[in-house]
Amino acid sequence: MTQNSIKKNALLNVIYTIINLVFPLITYPYVARVLSTTGMGKVSFFTSISNYAVMVGSLGISTYGIRAVANARDDEKRLSKVTSELLILNLIITLIVVVFLFGSFFFVDKFATEPVLFVINIAIILSTPFGLSWFYSGLEQYEYITKRTIIFKAVSVFLVFSFVKSREDYPVYAGITAFSMIGAYLCNLLYSTKFTRIKIDSSLEFKKHFKPMLLLFASILAVSVYTNLDTVMLGFINGDRDVGLYSVASKSRWLLLAAVNAISAVLLPRLSNYFSNQNYEAYYKTLKKSVSFIFLITIPLSIFFIIEASDVIYILGGKDYSDAIGCMQILMPILIISGFSNVTGNQVLIPQGKDSCFMRAVVVGAGIDVVLNVALMPSLGCVGAAIATLFAELSQMSIQLYYAKADIQKNIQPKTIIKAFLAAIVPALFIIFTSTLLILNPIVSLIVRGFFFFALYSLLLYLSKESYFIELISLVVNRIKRV
Numbered sequence: 517m518t519q520n521s522i523k524k525n526a527l528l529n530v531i532y533t534i535i536n537l538v539f540p541l542i543t544y545p546y547v548a549r550v551l552s553t554t555g556m557g558k559v560s561f562f563t564s565i566s567n568y569a570v571m572v573g574s575l576g577i578s579t580y581g582i583r584a585v586a587n588a589r590d591d592e593k594r595l596s597k598v599t600s601e602l603l604i605l606n607l608i609i610t611l612i613v614v615v616f617l618f619g620s621f622f623f624v625d626k627f628a629t630e631p632v633l634f635v636i637n638i639a640i641i642l643s644t645p646f647g648l649s650w651f652y653s654g655l656e657q658y659e660y661i662t663k664r665t666i667i668f669k670a671v672s673v674f675l676v677f678s679f680v681k682s683r684e685d686y687p688v689y690a691g692i693t694a695f696s697m698i699g700a701y702l703c704n705l706l707y708s709t710k711f712t713r714i715k716i717d718s719s720l721e722f723k724k725h726f727k728p729m730l731l732l733f734a735s736i737l738a739v740s741v742y743t744n745l746d747t748v749m750l751g752f753i754n755g756d757r758d759v760g761l762y763s764v765a766s767k768s769r770w771l772l773l774a775a776v777n778a779i780s781a782v783l784l785p786r787l788s789n790y791f792s793n794q795n796y797e798a799y800y801k802t803l804k805k806s807v808s809f810i811f812l813i814t815i816p817l818s819i820f821f822i823i824e825a826s827d828v829i830y831i832l833g834g835k836d837y838s839d840a841i842g843c844m845q846i847l848m849p850i851l852i853i854s855g856f857s858n859v860t861g862n863q864v865l866i867p868q869g870k871d872s873c874f875m876r877a878v879v880v881g882a883g884i885d886v887v888l889n890v891a892l893m894p895s896l897g898c899v900g901a902a903i904a905t906l907f908a909e910l911s912q913m914s915i916q917l918y919y920a921k922a923d924i925q926k927n928i929q930p931k932t933i934i935k936a937f938l939a940a941i942v943p944a945l946f947i948i949f950t951s952t953l954l955i956l957n958p959i960v961s962l963i964v965r966g967f968f969f970f971a972l973y974s975l976l977l978y979l980s981k982e983s984y985f986i987e988l989i990s991l992v993v994n995r996i997k998r999v
Contacts, residue, residue: 543676547689548764548833555686557756558630560763562690564747566637569617570644573610576733577602578650579866580725585654596712599651601720605729606645614641626751632687636694647701648708655711664703672696731871746889746901753893762898764833765843769850772821776814776855799867804927807859808984811933814855816940816973822848823947824965827958839898846902850909857913864920873919881912932984939976943969 548556571578581602588594617638621627627634652661675692679685708714747766750759821828825844829837865874885908892900917924947965956964977985 543673544767545832545834547676547680548760548837550680550682551686551689552683553760553833553836554756555683555689555760556763557751557759558633559686559690560747560759561626561751561756562630562633562637563693564745564751565617566640568745568748569613569637569641570610573613573641573644574606574733575609576729576731577606579862580729581650582654583866584725585651589655592712596715597719597721599648599708599712600715601722601725602650603645603648603714604716604720605722605725610641610645614638617641630687633690636687636690640694640697643698643701646705647697648704651708651712652704657711660707664700664707668696668700671699728869728871731875745886746905749889749893750898750901754897758897758901761837761840762843762901764829764837765840765847765898765902767832768821768825768828768844769847772817772851773854776810776817776851776858800923800927803859803863803923804929805984805987806863807856807924807927808929808932810855810859811852812936812977812982812985814852815933815936816970818848818851819940819944820966820969821851823944824962827962830958831962843898843902846899846906850906853906853909853913857909857916860913860916860920860924864923865916870919874916877912877915877919880915881908884908884911929984932982935977935980935982939973939980940969942976943972946972 551559584598584602585595588598621631621634672692672695675695676689679692680689747759747762750762822845825848826838826841829841829844833840861874861877865871885904888904888907889901892903894900896903947969974985
């Protein structure tokens with residue numbers, strides 16, 4: 517199977533990520549104001565429940581499947597067999613999860629009070645296995661994913677502005693979100709026939725997948741503790757308002773982290789393929805660039821959005837969400853922590869088959885998060901959830917680094933990190949000291965200060981002759997010349 521270059525895949529995935537950033541930024545401020553903190557809290561609560569159900573239903577396939585498909589993609593027969601086995605497993609486990617959720621409907625008050633939201637999210641859960649996201653990532657089919665995303669995102673934006681008009685329309689908003697997801701999943705299933713054939717026969721083997729799947733599932737389950745459980749626990753402990761506040765602060769983190777992880781998402785299948793074929797020279801050359809690029813991107817993003825947290829929160833939610841500002845500032849360092857742990861986990865441990873090491877790291881992080889959530893949420897609410905998440909991410913990253921240190925030590929560039937930090941601090945200090953001299957509209961402020969911050973950051977790196985930054989700029993310039 518013909519492979520696109522890493523540069524092209526990275527560009528396509530960055531475009532895909534930008535689309536996922538831009539469309540929520542178009543609708544989210546509008547929806548947050550119309551539905552209020554309570555309406556947003558209800559939608560976010562059920563979204564977290566469905567995220568958990570999807571995660572359990574996938575049983576680690578979302579990560580394991582990428583590696584399995586990447587290793588089998590050069591053999592059409594083997595690819596068809598692996599894809600069929602994983603899809604069938606995903607469907608069976610998802611059905612079991614849905615049966616359990618229907619049974620719990622009669623015993624959980626928060627489910628019974630919002631039956632429409634419950635049914636909408638059940639539909640999302642049932643359709644998710646057909647999305648085959650792991651299949652397309654393993655094949656590095658980013659061009660198709662990007663085109664499909666543009667279509668469904670555009671339709672959903674039109675529907676949101678047309679039909680979400682009042683606080684009572686939160687089920688409509690949830691339904692529109694479900695439509696865009698389910699439609700995309702069905703398209704994925706149909707398009708997959710271009711690359712492989714789904715079959716059911718006696719040649720299929722399921723048992724061999726269980727051990728690596730379960731190891732990665734344990735890891736994904738642990739990670740979900742500090743990505744979804746905080747929202748669920750807030751809903752039960754503090755109520756819908758705190759969930760609404762936390763969802764706005766978290767939205768900022770997830771949007772930015774999605775951009776950061778675009779590089780890692782592209783590199784996981786390629787690095788897995790390099791390592792399985794013992795192409796170690798290409799593996800380490802790619803890893804070295806990835807580590808440097810991650811720090812060059814995450815350090816300035818984290819520092820800038822700590823400073824501009826109030827403007828971001830006012831843009832996304834308005835003054836009713838002002839209590840989320842401190843929460844967002846606490847979450848922003850996670851961009852650096854999670855960006856780096858994406859390297860240690862998705863680019864070192866998982867491609868090398870060190871799933872148990874990855875699992876230990878995230879399980880410890882999950883345990884710390886649960887303990888801190890229980891201790892801090894009753895008194896600090898969404899701020900307590902943010903603190904717990906920060907420490908959980910930091911602990912699991914540290915443990916991953918311990919297991920991956922042999923590979924990271926050879927490929928990390930301390931000078932690049934220092935230069936990136938110093939180049940970001942200079943414009944940050946200038947913005948802080950001059951912020952009271954010029955009061956601007958939040959949108960104008962974010963644009964003007966953002967342009968100044970990143971322009972000066974780039975200039976300082978260029979003057980310091982940071983080699984990886986100059987290489988990145990050269991790639992961008994050459995791409996523009998070809999357009």
